[in-house]
Amino acid sequence: MLYNLLYPLSEHFILFNVFKYITFRTIYAIITSFIIAIVFGPKIIKQLKTLQISQKTKGYEPERHKEKEGTPTMGGLLIILSCVVSTLLWADLRNYYVWIVLYVFICTAAIGLFDDYIKTIKKNPEGLSPKSKFLAQVVVAVTTTILIIWVDKSNIATKLYFPFFKHLIIDLSYFYILFAVFIIVGTSNAVNLTDGLDGLAIMPTVISFGTFILFTYLAGHIKFSNYLHIPYVAGSGELAIFCGSMVGAGLGFLWFNAFPASVFMGDVGSLSIGSALGTVAIIVKQEIVLAIVGGVFVIETLSVILQVGFFKATKGKRLFRMAPIHHHYELKGWSEPKIIVRFWIVSFLLALLALSTLKLR
Template sequence: MLIFLNKYLFLNMNIIFYIPYRMILSLLTSFFISLYMMPYLICFLEKYKKFQIIRHNGPKKHYLKQNIPTMGGIIIIFSIFFSTMIYCNLSNIDIWLIISILITYGIIGFIDDYKKIKHKNSQGLKLIWKYFWMSIYAIFLIYIIQYNTPNIFFTQLIIPFHIKNTFEVYYLYIFLSYFVIVGTSNAVNLTDGLDGLAIMPVIFAISGFALISLFSDNINNSNYLNIAYVKDSSELAILCSAIIGSGLGFLWFNSYPAKIFMGDVGSLSLGGVLGTIAILLHQQLLLVIMGGIFVCEAISVILQILSFKIRKKRMFKMAPIHHHYEEKGILEPLIIVRVWIISFIFVLIGLISLKVC
């Protein structure tokens, strides 16, 4: 919006074209919006008793959290949207693609949260319908991305830690992109089981992609780092900054002991955005590294299900894996901080994989 005002109203604010300047402003704006509005949402949700629904087969100590409000993701989405509208170049279609999945997956998550609260059970939206609507929009989004990207470039997959780091996957690229969006969204949702557990890994991964989006916009930097050149990708860095700021504002209230949870409205939307950014930057495989925590959480659930079906035994005391460590008696704050540390290391490994060869 600032770019539009500067261009058409002749405000002569040329400093707004400076990407780092807009990144900082975007981060601070979303941070303070989140910080300011979250207490009002907490009071509203407490007044109308919109509390977190604890699943019956979860850790028993989580029943202490049953009077903590949920759906804090509403403010996360709003602050990201508001900051993006102000500081991003709105003529860039990639910005609108990310905003669209942020809102669409947010709506799906909101319906899921609302049904849980209304019926006072942890089932919420039926799984088949949840995946159906998420899949429909993911496929639609991939079609739009493909339509706006040259076919020969769209099917290129960047392979980390490989000297010939581009590989043509053709139509498999579409399936992979679908899996990245839906899979990442659900993986973030699975990770969101302890106070502040999911939001910091999201912030770390988004920070990594913010750096990559800056380098991808320059053909010399992209050639040097062996990453895809994506025209105007630096605008994504401004949106990523909004996500970081909003996440930090939310963490202020979500850190242990949490005063509010993001709910599915937050986790599904943030996961969908993370996956979409990876696709736009052609870094789907890098997301597997930088989002390694989400991968581990999702795999632990899959292994638990397979182990129980095949061996009739559980591989973990409880899945996702953070509950396994809870059941082993490790204190919740200890688990959270250690997950943050591991997540940060995953991001660093992902970043050095860009130029390791």
């Protein structure tokens, strides 16, 4: 909005020329969303307490999770508010990709909100049925993928690019829709599974979106993308604004979600964050890099899949003490802050590995 309103004035006032630069607007998008989160965080938390929208354990978590009962949830609303407002302020609102990411972000937030509503207001700890939730996510993911293909001007939307290789490209054609839906829905649920300890999910989220600030900027710059041998996606540079807004919103949320948490994000936050992250990766053709930078989310998801598979194959035996894997370490006696910080360290190292793919091609 500010870009669309103020940049045209640069013909008369040279000061407004700074709005031309994505880097400038990304920095201020981070700052803006962080400030919004810090200012409105206490108000939202207070309102959630008033409405008694609080965490309820399902009964099979580690014993110490009972202490978390009563902590307000649905704090993801703070992330959504901060990110959406900041994006609308600093992004070029004529950009299709900005609206596509906001579409998937808000739609999956609505799914998560309804799920949280059932858990908290309706007092049903199981929430929305898995089939209903999955179907709703698939519908949003399919429409999102079709929109991405429709606005593609370079005829690369259905192609899969492999990091570490310059010329390894596979055109999946119509099968790409299934692949993209898997990425969006899978990432959405992976972040949701990771959100089990105070601050565990939000910091890897911040690191992931921080990494994609660079990938989106480079993918939208024809000279840089050609030099680095990554696909050029015209207009994708504006997504750096959204990624920056997510970084600021995530840090602002962490202010209240750090151990011991004053608020949890709930499904309204985790589902929307994951779907947006997956969509950004799809647009800039870095789906495989997403699996690297979001490795913590992948590990958490794989631990659940392996646990269930091993349990069925061995007729009752367990591979881990509990899944997702952060619960395994809890039951081994690790303190919650130790688990959280170590997962953050792993996430940071994976981000560096992801960034190395820019040169190793």
